[in-house]
Each structure stands twice: as structure tokens, then as C-alpha cells.
Amino acid sequence: MGIIEDYVARTEGTCGKEQDVIVIFKYDKKDEAVKRILAKATLKKSIAGIVFELTFERFSFRLYGTGKAIFRDLKDKEELKALLSELLS
Amino acid sequence: MLDPYKIREDFPILKRKVNNNPLIYFDNAATSQKPRQVIEAIRSFYENHNANVHRAVYTLSQEASELYEDAHEEVAEFINASGMEETIFVRGTTEAINLVAYSQALHDLKKNDEVIVTLMEHHSNIVPWEILSKIAGFNIKYVDVNNDGTINYESFEGAISKKTKIVCVSHVSNVTGVVNDVRRIAKTAHEYGSLVLVDGAQSVPHLPVNVKDLDVDFLAFSGHKMLGPTGIGVLYGRREILEEMAPFQGGGEMIRDVEFSPKTRRCSITWNDLPWKFEAGTPNVCGGVGLTEAVKYLKKVGMENVKEHEEALTKYAMSKMRECCKKVKIYGPQTSTAKCGIVPFGVDGVSSHDIALFLDNYGIMVRSGFHCAQPLHEVFKLNSSARASFYIYNTCEEIDRFIEVLKEIEQF
Numbered sequence: 381m382g383i384i385e386d387y388v389a390r391t392e393g394t395c396g397k398e399q400d401v402i403v404i405f406k407y408d409k410k411d412e413a414v415k416r417i418l419a420k421a422t423l424k425k426s427i428a429g430i431v432f433e434l435t436f437e438r439f440s441f442r443l444y445g446t447g448k449a450i451f452r453d454l455k456d457k458e459e460l461k462a463l464l465s466e467l468l469s
Numbered sequence: 470m471l472d473p474y475k476i477r478e479d480f481p482i483l484k485r486k487v488n489n490n491p492l493i494y495f496d497n498a499a500t501s502q503k504p505r506q507v508i509e510a511i512r513s514f515y516e517n518h519n520a521n522v523h524r525a526v527y528t529l530s531q532e533a534s535e536l537y538e539d540a541h542e543e544v545a546e547f548i549n550a551s552g553m554e555e556t557i558f559v560r561g562t563t564e565a566i567n568l569v570a571y572s573q574a575l576h577d578l579k580k581n582d583e584v585i586v587t588l589m590e591h592h593s594n595i596v597p598w599e600i601l602s603k604i605a606g607f608n609i610k611y612v613d614v615n616n617d618g619t620i621n622y623e624s625f626e627g628a629i630s631k632k633t634k635i636v637c638v639s640h641v642s643n644v645t646g647v648v649n650d651v652r653r654i655a656k657t658a659h660e661y662g663s664l665v666l667v668d669g670a671q672s673v674p675h676l677p678v679n680v681k682d683l684d685v686d687f688l689a690f691s692g693h694k695m696l697g698p699t700g701i702g703v704l705y706g707r708r709e710i711l712e713e714m715a716p717f718q719g720g721g722e723m724i725r726d727v728e729f730s731p732k733t734r735r736c737s738i739t740w741n742d743l744p745w746k747f748e749a750g751t752p753n754v755c756g757g758v759g760l761t762e763a764v765k766y767l768k769k770v771g772m773e774n775v776k777e778h779e780e781a782l783t784k785y786a787m788s789k790m791r792e793c794c795k796k797v798k799i800y801g802p803q804t805s806t807a808k809c810g811i812v813p814f815g816v817d818g819v820s821s822h823d824i825a826l827f828l829d830n831y832g833i834m835v836r837s838g839f840h841c842a843q844p845l846h847e848v849f850k851l852n853s854s855a856r857a858s859f860y861i862y863n864t865c866e867e868i869d870r871f872i873e874v875l876k877e878i879e880q881f
Binding site: 400430431442444446450 | 488820821822823826827829830837838839840841846852853877880881
């Protein structure tokens, strides 16, 4: 099983003009996923330890302590997969 | 007035925690939670009465048929229809609208006929008409919506003509909660000889709805938004119209006879009586049983009380959002009058999905996105919106908690 399958339960395209993607991490792996991403990405801002505004390469995204992340300006699913593989490895 | 704290005792799900916080469920415009009476009725049906309905002579089938027919009667009484002949059970509002659209478009609507749709409609009252206009060749005229989310009646009166065959309008907007003057629209439509189809998905669960008083030809609504199970909904239709209307789907249950003629080598078909003529195949019997209990529950609470409670919550929420939050914007009408318990909003500089994700962290469930009403968001020039929607079990205390979290979101 690949690293994405290890950590990601579901991805969901948001409804709205923004066309963002929400990634939902597996419940029993979410804390580890959050930890791994925080170690890889650069923290721009954190609010009450609940939401982390992060950057990684050209991407900016928000990660929630509940094990969800919202990604913007992604070209396609392949780009998301590549990004998640980097962030979770 | 109803007591939401007493009502909450009937809803097992409201006792659970989400992300270590008590669940605050503010997505009632999408679906409602279920009281134990509904859950118990469903369990009891499968444990004691489950069988296919109609045309079987054994005891279980008779019991199931009786329960299913009672469900039609209960719903008919709830909306003041003339009888169960006028209440067709479908999967939900979407299927109810599709039933009318397909039946009308494939049999009655012709090239150059017109269908009127408002820009505040849910996609389920837009898309079927767009699909079918391409098949049947009729035109669609869209009615404008004012900047405050109310319907532009001048635009409606300008659009209607003798060519109009059906006017499609929501009773209550699923984005803003605006209550449309359906009686006024129906009066004008009937003067031009047009039918009126009302999307009641957001009205029937939240206010007293009387089809005779509104004088509408069709009313579509869903069971799951009014405490009932998913997969069951209702199309009310005026009896004389349903009798003339062609069936939507073919199969068992909706026919009386399918006679094969050796001479023509074709089958001639006689439709079943109403409402079964429009209920092809084995129906959702258990869904009907659950819906009966939901209707009984709402009748016991009293629809006037439901309306009053939601009005009070909406007023409270809107005033608190204005008073306590500097960056929060409420979309649609700025007062709580002529409005159901729906508050669409945004926070400056924060996407609606971030708002929903942040609230979720505190166990507060709100919707984000277009809410299946993209054209209305285009009218408002919004990329998306967040939406809090209330029901009988919500409290001012929950709204206070919601406001506290909104204040944190403003720090984004």
C-alpha cells in the first residue's frame, strides 16, 4: 500500500467557484499525518493550535487538527497525489 | 412555544460528541436529525410487518399495505390535500420535480411553449427543465432575484404569457430562507392558464403549508428534511391534473392491466388508480412508515410552533452575528421577517470551506459551497457561502457557542 492509501481516507472537491480540494485523513492515522505534514511544511500562522496555515514549495494550504486539510490552486488529481506523497513521506 | 430542550431528549444523535465537543447540528436545510419515534417505527416495521404491498392476500402484506396507505393519508392531511390520491410517494423532492418535468415535457410541452423558473431555485428545479427543453424544444424563462434575495415579481410578471405552461418556484429558498409569495405567483400563473410547481423542500418541514390555501398544482418535498428517513419524498398533485397526466415510469404497481393482443402483437395497458399510477415498482414501504411517524411528531409539536421557534432562532442568530462579529457578513435579507431558519454568511478573507472546517473542530456542523444553487450565488456575486440552518431541537445556547467560534475565525 502506498503512503497516500496509508494516511488518506477521502478527498473531496469543494462545491463553489473556488474548486478547492479537502483531504480527510484516516481517523486512526490523523495525528501522525498532521505531525508529518507540520514537520515538512513551513508554518505561516496557527490559530489556537486548531488550524495551521502552511506553505510547501509553491503551494499554500490549511491543515486542521481534526485531520483535514484544504488545498487550493491545484492543477489536477495527479498534482495533489504528488504533493501528498511529499508531505506524508 | 415549543421547548427545544424537551424535544432534544427524543433525538439520540444530539447526545453524541464530535471532536470532543457536544454536537451542534446547524445543517438542517440539507437534512434533519431523526427522533427515536421515527427510528423505532422503522425498526418495528422490519421486525413485525415487512412484506411487499398490494395484491398479496396474506396477513403480513395486508399489514404492510395498510401502513403504506395510512402514510399517504397522514401526509395528505398534513398539507391539506383532498386525499391520498393526491400524494404520490417518490424518493425525494428531486424525483418529484423530475416526475412532473418528464411527464409534462414528453407529453404536454411543445416547441414554443414556455416554462418559467426563478434564479433562486435549487439545481433540482433547474436541471430537469434544462435537460428536457433540449428534448421537447420548449423555452425556459428565468425570473430575476433582487439583491436581497427576494424574488423580483416584476420580472415574473414580465416573463409570464399565454405561452407559459408551467411556473416552477421554491416556496422557501434553500440558501437565504426567503419565503416567496406563492399564492401571488399561483394567482397570476392561473390567470394565464399555466400550472404551478412549488419546491416545498424547505417550507413543508418548517411552516404550516396548506395546498388549497396556496392554490398550487404541484408541491414537491422530502421526508428526510422533516425528521423522516432518506429515500422517501412526496409529490402532491391536484387530482384532476394527475388523472390526465401520463405516468413517469412504467412497471409493476402502476398498472391495472397489461393485455396482450395476439392480433396486433402489442400490449394495451390500463393505468392503476391514483396515487399508484405514479409509483412504479415496489415502493419504499418502510420509508413511508418512517415518514408517517415524522409527520405525527411534527403535528404534535405544531407547525405554528415550529415556525415561531425558527423565527426566534434566526432573529437571535442574525442580531448576535451583527453585534459580536466585525468581519461576518450575512447574505440575503437583512431582517428575519418572511424568512425561514436559514442564515447564509461569510467571513471577510476566509473561504466558506475554511469556516465550515473550523466550526467542525468545535462540533458545529454548517454547510459550505453553493448549496446546489449556483445561479443564486452568481446573483450575489459570491464564490460560495457558509450556511447555518436551524430546526426544532436547536437552541439559543448553541447559537452563543457558534458566535464564540465565529469570533475565533475572524482572527484568520
